[in-house]
Amino acid sequence: MTKGQLVLETGEVFSGEWIGYRGECVGEVVFNTSMTGYQEMLTDPSYAGQMITLTYPIIGTYGINHEDSESDFLQVAGVIMNDLCEEPNHFQSQATVTDILKKHCIPGLKNVDTRSLVVAIRKHGTIKGKLVLEKPFPDYKHEFILPDAKKLVRQVAVTSMVQTGAGSCHIVIIDFGFKKSMVHFLVNEGCKVTIVPYHYDMEAIEALNPDGIVISNGPGNPSELQIYFPKIRSVAESFPTLGICLGHQLIALAYGAKTEKLLFGHRGANHPVKDLQTGKINITAQNHGYVVNRESVNESIFQLTFEHVHDNSVEGMKHKQLPITTVQFHPEAHPGPRDTTYILTDFVQQVKQLKEEYLWEKV
Incomplete structure (x- = not known):
């Protein structure tokens, strides 16, 4: 399994296992406390430019269907979670979370300590972060440049x-x-x-x-x-x-x-x-x-x-x-x-x- 990291602009680093598209991204790191609805969240245009932390401990248990998406695309910049279910069990399930992340070229991390990450967000406020493949150089200088609202709205x-x-x-x-x-x-x-x-x-x-x-x-x-x-x-x-x-x-x-x-x-x-x-x-x-x-x-x-x-x-x-x-x-x-x-x-x-x-x- 490929290792990856979420690097925050405040200096904290959270490690996990890479899922989805193998490409680095920058976004505003936010969290959602809902117990269900991950498909709706990932496809909600309001999340454009943001990396969403899903705080429920296990994501993907009921899969992905063709009915509940809020738009035609995944809108998030990236997704961070704890446990990811790769074998969903639901009569409407037609794909896994991993499947759609790869299909829509969205990167993410699993097996992240999302509780500690949420504590950091609540401490600092909503902050910028970057999803990176594990680097051999720990002192690598990261840039955190995000698009403005006009560009985000034009995008969605x-x-x-x-x-x-x-x-x-x-x-x-x-x-x-x-x-x-x-x-x-x-x-x-x-x-x-x-x-x-x-x-x-x-x-x-x-x-x-x-x-x-x-x-x-x-x-x-x-x-x-x-x-x-x-x-x-x-x-x-x-x-x-x-x-x-x-x-x-x-x-x-x-x-x-x-x-x-x-x-x-x-x-x-x-x-x-x-x-x-x-x-x-x-x-x-x-x-x-x-x-x-x-x-x-x-x-x-x-x-x-x-x-x-x-x-x-x-x-x-x-x-x-x-x-x-x-x-x-x-x-x-x-x-x-x-x-x-x-x-x-x-x-x-x-x-x-x-x-x-x-x-x-x-x-």
């Missing part, structure tokens, strides 16, 4: 318009790195869904005659996407709009708020979020390293609707006059608990109601 977003579904309600997704489960949910709610690249201009979006807009999740630092803030605000003020994860942050930034980086992010399927209107606690699926700064939100324009129970960070907002809603978590919950799927259901119902009212006004 669609390059041309995509349409699916045949419902009477037309939802346009502005794609910064959407998840397929989001589209599946909307189609199952009776929507026609059109996915357009993040750089689509306002006139082209208006020409599609949408009933509602979803601004998707995606990778990178949201403040690096400032060139798109004016368009996002214009779109949100023209159509009923839902922002999810990165989309939530972009809407906040478009209205003058600020974002800040969390020490080590929220990534997992068990994050408690409080509904500030009802006091109810929902368990949510999350994957983000940035949050909206609470003090920077103009509360004469936006009402805060959700907050994270652990650190009180902003998890949702609602415009006080316009049909604009945002959530930091993933309401489609794939993978994860389905406590907040009502967010998407309520959005679709709102869009349908507003469309009906508009049609009556024209009669």
